[in-house]
Amino acid sequence: MKAVLFANTDWYLYNFRRALALALCRAGYDVLLISPPGPYGDKLRAMGLRWEPLPMERRSLNPLREMALLWHLVRLLRRERPMLVHGFTIKCAVYGSLAARLAGVPARVNAVAGMGYVFTSSQMKARLLRPVVRGLLRLALGGRGARLILQNADDVELFQRAGLVEPAHIRLIRGSGVDCGQFAEVSRTASSDGRLRVLLASRLLWDKGVAEYVAAIRQLRAQDRAIHALLAGTPDPGNPAAVPESTIRDWVDEGLVTWLGHVDDMVGLLGSVDVMVLPSYREGLPRTLVEAAACGLPLITTDVPGCREVVSDGIDGLLVPMGDSEALAEAIRRLQDNPEFARALGDAARMKARAQFDERIIIRRTLDVYAELCSPATASAEPAI
Incomplete structure (x- = not known):
């Protein structure tokens, strides 16, 4: 056949x-x-x-x-x-x-x-x-x-x-x-400088919430928060919503984010961060959130179709309103200030990934x-x- x-x-x-x-x-x-x-x-x-x-x-x-x-x-x-x-x-x-x-x-x-x-x-x-x-x-x-x-x-x-x-x-x-067994074997490394390492990994499109992510990081930096913001992915030239590369480089020059470009080794990348963020406007079901969940990372995403299939607010992650950079910044602050809560969310996310998304x-x-x-x-x- x-x-x-x-x-x-x-x-x-x-x-x-x-x-x-x-x-x-x-x-x-x-x-x-x-x-x-x-x-x-x-x-x-x-x-x-x-x-x-x-x-x-x-x-x-x-x-x-x-x-x-x-x-x-x-x-x-x-x-x-x-x-x-x-x-x-x-x-x-x-x-x-x-x-x-x-x-x-x-x-x-x-x-x-x-x-x-x-x-x-x-x-x-x-x-x-x-x-x-x-x-x-x-x-x-x-x-x-x-x-x-x-x-x-x-x-x-x-x-x-x-x-x-x-x-x-x-x-x-x-x-x-997602091969949950592969991601469950992630070796998590501690931050060398004590900063909370936050990651957004996706195609770099405006409707993935990239602008809201950068705005939230800008707010946290203004409050002298010890945050290391990572951005993984590349603009999609086949999509009209692609973020211009020049804009991304401006954010890098401003010191807001570290841009990693395309990353093949998601297992290694997820083992090097503390929180996964995806402030998307709408998804089918976002694979990067499931991969992060399988690693036991706490998740922050938007209360929109697709994302709320992966995250139940306060149980295995945090949901924020779409387009709300202030709420996103507050959610990151909440996890930074309460590591035990962040760990509990990550543990619950791992269990959900194995049960539903393997x-x-x-x-x-x-x-x-x-x-x-x-x-x-x-x-x-x-x-x-």
């Missing part, structure tokens, strides 16, 4: 879905990974996985280029003749599902981690694209051979209310999974969705559109 996994970057496939791909291979699937070209394709191949690059530009709005991409996908799927196509993110969900229907692929699974730029941005371009994307989603996600995987209960309610997909075809699977749980539930669609009773191909 063949499955195609389709993402908008090879980085995403490598970092978030390689464990799923390897599990599928062990379960007897013939797996093909597809994405735009990038350096992680060779890493996937080095693991024994089959990966193929696509002529896809994430920010493209050129109708001819987009039609060419769709036709490329149709020809690829007709050549490969998979039983199932699994798309990740909204663009891949739309294009992958449309191509699968045109190619007569029996089963389509789509995992949408949050609503993406088109639905979360207030920019004019996003508002103009919204009804178009909404219509394409209805077309792409429909049909008896389709399932939609969402990562949090808020998105489930949103998709149901918008009528984008049949409620019976929605499955809730919280995140892409990759073995996520992969097993994903395979259950595949089995729904690929059993002999349901594997007959739908008519091509």
Whole structure:
């Protein structure tokens, strides 16, 4: 049985879905990974996985280029003749599902981690694209051979209310999974200078709350708080909400943050900090919070969809209002002033990560969705559109 996994970057496939791909291979699937070209394709191949690059530009709005991409996908799927196509993110969900229907692929699974730029941005371009994307989603996600995987209960309610997909075809699977055993082995090092080490690790987008994080650190520094603020990640040039690199370097020059850039060794990084912060505006289910939780770090995040799936306020972390840098600064102060409370939050976060977000749980539930669609009773191909 063949499955195609389709993402908008090879980085995403490598970092978030390689464990799923390897599990599928062990379960007897013939797996093909597809994405735009990038350096992680060779890493996937080095693991024994089959990966193929696509002529896809994430920010493209050129109708001819987009039609060419769709036709490329149709020809690829007709050549490969998979039983199932699994798309990740909204663009891949739309294009992958449309191509699968045109190619007569029996089963389509789509995992949408949050609503993406088109639905979360207030920019004019996003508002103009919204009804178009909404219509394409209805077309792409429909049909008896389709399932939609969402990562949090808020998105489930949103998709149901918008009528984008049949409620019976929605499955809730919280995140892409984390190897909690690997992160539980983190060797935590003490601060050499007594400062509280706070980390924000994410793509450097405005809607990740990067500005609020920097503003909170500025407030804490004005109060002579001993804080070492770390920023890990890079701007995403394919996203209109990317923070300009010049702005990040200004913050570094001001002495507010230490910018680490892209970090491959998250285990080592999380072992070198005391608190994880993510003041995001909305998430599917944030992997960095789960990784930090698996390490036993106390978490501070916003009371928004996705983030509150990971953190219950005062139990395994702290929730603050979205866009409120003062509340974020107060939460950091609270953990700095009460190390025992911070330790208790971290211990509870570790237990929750193991019970709910371990990759073995996520992969097993994903395979259950595949089995729904690929059993002999349901594997007959739908008519091509």
